[in-house]
Amino acid sequence: MKSLDIALNCFTFPIVIKSCGKSDALLEGEEIHCVLVKDGFRANPFVGTTLIEMYAGLGVIRAAYKVFSEMFERNVVAWTAMINGYILCRDMVSAQRFFDLAPERDIVLWNTVISGYIELGNMVKAQKLFNDMPKQDVMSWNTMLNGYASNGNVEACERLFEEMPERNIFSWNGLIGGYARNGCFFEVLQSFKRMLIESDVLPNDATLVSVLSSCARLGALDLGKWVHVYAENIGYKRNVYVGNALIDMYAKCGVIENAVSVFKSMDMKDLISWNSIICSLAMHGRGTDALNLFCQMKSSGEKPDGITFIGILCACSHLGLVEDGFLYFHSMVDDYLIVPQIEHYGCMVDLLARAGLLDRAFNFMRNMPLEADAVIWAALLGACRIYKNIELAEHALERLIELEPENPANYVMLSNIYGDLGRWKDVARLKVAIRDTGLRKLPGCSLIEVNDDVVEFYSLDERHPKQEEIYGALRGLAELLRSSGYVPDLLEIGLGA
Numbered sequence: 001m002k003s004l005d006i007a008l009n010c011f012t013f014p015i016v017i018k019s020c021g022k023s024d025a026l027l028e029g030e031e032i033h034c035v036l037v038k039d040g041f042r043a044n045p046f047v048g049t050t051l052i053e054m055y056a057g058l059g060v061i062r063a064a065y066k067v068f069s070e071m072f073e074r075n076v077v078a079w080t081a082m083i084n085g086y087i088l089c090r091d092m093v094s095a096q097r098f099f100d101l102a103p104e105r106d107i108v109l110w111n112t113v114i115s116g117y118i119e120l121g122n123m124v125k126a127q128k129l130f131n132d133m134p135k136q137d138v139m140s141w142n143t144m145l146n147g148y149a150s151n152g153n154v155e156a157c158e159r160l161f162e163e164m165p166e167r168n169i170f171s172w173n174g175l176i177g178g179y180a181r182n183g184c185f186f187e188v189l190q191s192f193k194r195m196l197i198e199s200d201v202l203p204n205d206a207t208l209v210s211v212l213s214s215c216a217r218l219g220a221l222d223l224g225k226w227v228h229v230y231a232e233n234i235g236y237k238r239n240v241y242v243g244n245a246l247i248d249m250y251a252k253c254g255v256i257e258n259a260v261s262v263f264k265s266m267d268m269k270d271l272i273s274w275n276s277i278i279c280s281l282a283m284h285g286r287g288t289d290a291l292n293l294f295c296q297m298k299s300s301g302e303k304p305d306g307i308t309f310i311g312i313l314c315a316c317s318h319l320g321l322v323e324d325g326f327l328y329f330h331s332m333v334d335d336y337l338i339v340p341q342i343e344h345y346g347c348m349v350d351l352l353a354r355a356g357l358l359d360r361a362f363n364f365m366r367n368m369p370l371e372a373d374a375v376i377w378a379a380l381l382g383a384c385r386i387y388k389n390i391e392l393a394e395h396a397l398e399r400l401i402e403l404e405p406e407n408p409a410n411y412v413m414l415s416n417i418y419g420d421l422g423r424w425k426d427v428a429r430l431k432v433a434i435r436d437t438g439l440r441k442l443p444g445c446s447l448i449e450v451n452d453d454v455v456e457f458y459s460l461d462e463r464h465p466k467q468e469e470i471y472g473a474l475r476g477l478a479e480l481l482r483s484s485g486y487v488p489d490l491l492e493i494g495l496g497a
Contacts, residue, residue, distance in 0.1 A: 013041060014050040021054035029054050045071060049078045056085025076104045080112055087116035107135065111143050118147035123156075142170045149178025169201050173210070180210045186454060188214035189223065202234060205241045212245035216252040218454045219447050224249045228262075240268045244276050251280030260289075274302055279311035287315035306338050313347035317354055325351045346376045353383030358392055374403040381410065385417045393417050408434050 001008065013036050020029035033051060041047045048071045055064035068074070068082045079102045086095035099105070099113050110133050117126040130136065130144050141164045148157040157178045164171060172195045179187040192211045195201065203211075208231050215224035228246055236242045243266045250259035263269070263277040274297045281290035294312055297304065304312075309332045316325035329348060332338045345368050352361035361380060365372045377399045384393035393414055400410040411434045418426040445458050 008035075008039060008041075010041060010044045010046050013044075013047045017047070017050045017054050021057045024058065026058050026060065029058070042070065043072045045073045045075055045078055049081045052078065052081040052085060056081070056088050059089065061085055061089045061091070076102070076106050076109060079104070080106075080109045083109065084112050084116075087112070087119070090120065092116055092120055092122075107133075107137055107140065111140055114140070114143055114147075118143070118150070121151055123147060123151055123153065138164075138166045138168055138171065141166075142168075142174055145171060145174035146178070149174055149181060152182055154178060154182050154184060167199065167201070169204055169207070172199070172201060173204070173206050176207060176210050180214055185214040185217045186456075189218070189220065189454070205236055205239050208236060208242050209245040212242070212249045216245075216249040218449075219253055220449050220454050221250075221253040221255065222449055223454075224253060238267050240266065240270055240273065244270075244272045247273065247276040247280060251276070251283065254284075256280060256284045256286065269300075269302070271302060271305060271308075275305070275307045275311065278308060279314070282311045282315035282318065285318050287317075287319040287321075290315040304332075304336060306332075306341060306344065309338065310343050310347060313344065313351060317347060317351040320355050322351060322355050322357065342370050342373055342376075345370060346373070346379065349376050350379045350383075353380050356383075356387050358383060358387060358389050362392060372399070374400055374407075377403065378410065378413070381413050385413065385420065388417075388421065390417060390421065390423075 001012070013032065016032050017029060020026070020032060036042065036047055048067055051067045052064045055061070055067065064082065064085045068078065071078060079098065083095045083098045083102070086092070086098065095113060095116055099109070102109065110129065114126045114129050117123070117129065126144065126147055130140060133140060141160065145157055145160050145164075148154075148160060157175065161167075161171065161175045172191070176188055176191050176195070179185070179191060188210060192203070192207070195203065195207075208227060211227055212224060215221070215227065224246075231237070231239075231242050231246075243262055246262045247259045250256065250262065259277060259280050263273065266273060274293070278290045278293050278297070281287070281293065290311060294304070294308070297308070309328065312328050313325055316322070316328060325348065329340070329344065332344070333340065345365075349361050349365055349372070352358075352364060358380070361383070365376065365380070377396050381393055381396040381400065384390070384396060397410055397414045400407070404410065411430050415427050415430045418424075418430065445456065448455050
């Protein structure tokens with residue numbers, strides 16, 4: 001436009017300025033600023049507001065304030081942009097001061113300042129501002145709802161939801177997403193059912209993803225299948241986010257064929273789609289399929305990331321492909337410039353340990369640039385049991401006690417190793433050691449889907465309202481097992497009894 005001498009106007013500059021902000025192009029943004037001043041657009045409030053947003057977004061708050069102070073006409077949008085700039089710089093003192101000075105406050109400005117306090121975790125100030133608002137719309141309620149959810153206050157989130165005079169899809173998503181973020185997966189499913197029964201609001205892709213993820217965590221396969229059909233019926237058959245959640249749900253519920261089927265039916269696949277199916281296949285012991293899909297992924301032009309290689313290394317581990325695993329590990333570093341994280345090193349240790357190369361695994365751990373965590377030491381300890389390496393197992397336990405002094409499961413693992421070798425004095429010694437620490441192993445927990453609901457119960461659980469029926473069924477199953485010739489391995493109980 002400049003080279004053709006086409007006149008620029010107040011609509012041209014904001015588009016270019018926004019592009020500079022989104023491209024982190026501060027130098028070009030400053031050049032455009034100079035051009036618009038020369039062309040006489042410095043007084044334009046639309047252009048000035050966009051400049052404030054660009055400078056604030058790039059962290060140059062002084063330049064943003066200079067633009068703001070030079071504006072002849074400052075409307076509520078300009079004040080909001082300046083206040084939001086201070087919020088982006090995490091300067092709530094200045095943001096609050098400008099809010100107090102603002103000659104006009106619309107509902108967007110109120111919500112902006114409330115969101116600023118929420119981002120800093122100051123829900124007391126956010127709630128006070130919310131209470132002081134002259135008029136609250138559904139967006140204001142949703143802002144507070146998401147604030148309590150993101151700050152982990154589930155009870156306040158529930159209370160606010162019940163008080164809402166009006167609810168839309170973002171209100172329901174705020175409650176459901178809040179439950180999901182805080183690990184309340186039963187409540188996610190209950191709220192979803194309530195949404196379908198009580199409201200005329202249709203779920204969107206964010207709702208469905210939260211529900212499917214909760215089904216995956218709880219093993220609620222039947223409900224997950226119902227959500228799959230329901231999602232297709234309301235128009236989300238080709239949605240990539242819902243497709244990714246379905247892959248994860250089916251894989252974690254043990255139906256890997258359905259996960260593969262969903263993946264193949266997806267017209268659009270992103271990196272998460274490829275990572276989900278590759279990691280799922282590796283997790284289910286189908287390493288060859290995972291490696292074949294990795295080749296297809298590269299052929300499709302999708303660039304793998306660190307998560308992709310976790311799936312690939314796990315596949316090599318299950319297949320016992322030690323040398324191939326090292327080739328993939330080096331390819332990750334050399335070809336894709338991915339810096340290995342502790343998870344990648346853990347996969348390599350697991351690869352060597354599963355193959356019985358315990359000394360090599362231990363030497364690999366010693367030469368790692370990162371300190372081995374409890375997961376890696378636990379993997380080595382588990383392999384020591386399989387390959388009867390008591391010396392290395394004792395060393396692994398010492399490190400685990402240092403890293404996880406309150407985890408009795410590590411003692412149980414070593415106790416089982418001693419039991420396998422018939423070293424009962426050592427088993428007794430460990431039993432005394434764990435008793436002296438006062439630690440107790442967490443009881444086993446089971447989840448089962450019954451009548452479109454998920455039931456949770458623990459080992460030796462006497463609090464469940466249907467404990468008689470549960471233990472009656474378990475006794476019946478035990479009798480059937482014994483009649484089929486099954487003999488329980490009591491050594492597995494170890495110190496966990």
